[in-house]
Amino acid sequence: MKKINYSVEKMKLNIIKSDFVISKIDEMMIVCKDEEMFDKIVDDLSIQNNLNYKFCFNLYGETEEDVANIEKIMSNTMKESNYTIFSTAQKKLTFFIISGSLLFIGALLSIMLIISTAIIIYYKQISEAQEDVKRYQILSKIGMDKDDIKKIINTQVRMVFYLPILLAIVHSVFAFNTVKTISEVIGLDKSIYLVYSLIVIAIIATVIYTIIYKLSSRAYYRIVNAG
Structure with a gap:
């Protein structure tokens, strides 16, 4: 049992560890043995005008x-x-509702931005394919077969789609500490959940981009081949 000296009193410290801590502010609770000691502490700390009363009990x-x-x-x-x-149950429920809502909104916005960006890249590749028809016709005339042309198209389109994902992951890694600090402010103090979220979003983005990359590559080749 640790002790601290407060004014002329010696106080014992009883450290209580809990797996569920909502407050992110360091706090200390002083249990007074009588009203005289309570009044003395109130006077010493000058908190007469900032008092509130709390009654705690178990149900x-x-x-x-x-x-x-x-x-x-x-x-x-x-x-x-x-x-x-x-009640503890109400506080837990409110806390999980708020944190869950923020997580859902963040994930929803991320997926919407990922899909919209992928679609923009898709149509940009289709536009470039129409402009590159003559270039690929020349390559075909000088002896390059269709398989080689398809490989060139796949490499070009793959780089356009996967480079943004790679940069996004790098940015997320560098911004991790900042996101962690913001999460701690709202009570999400377990970094492992942020890591899981980053991995899941990265997987979802990769899957979405891969699907649109395949569609874009095939459409690109059809346009070039038809020309």
């Missing part, structure tokens, strides 16, 4: 539904008396 029931019903009854009762009641 027990045979099922989670029983506990939820008790919380609901108490919440309605407290509202009539200008008090607010919070």
